[in-house]
Amino acid sequence: MEWFEGLSEDDQRKVLRALxxxxxxxxxxxxxxxxxxARFRHPPHPHAGGDADGNADG
Known part of the structure; x- marks a missing residue:
């Protein structure tokens, strides 16, 4: 929870609202x-849908 406590009060509100x-x-x-x-802390990679080699997930 360090990452959350390190956010500004406004950003904490935004995170809680999103959750x-x-x-x-x-x-x-x-x-x-x-x-x-956990998912909010580690969102999917921006290239979701394939890996670095271009292979589809799944």
Whole structure:
């Protein structure tokens, strides 16, 4: 949680608001929260859909 505590108060609000929206859309349950936070911290690579060699994910 150091990364979160290191954010400005305004950025903390933005992160929490985004998590609320994500959880609401996914109909998340309490047990889903840690995974949601982990995904927010480590978003997919900008080239989602393929790896460095151009191969499709999956």
């Amino acid at each position: 609320v929206l994500f959880c609401g859309q996914a109909r998340a349950r309490e047990g889903d929260v840690p995974e949601s936070i």
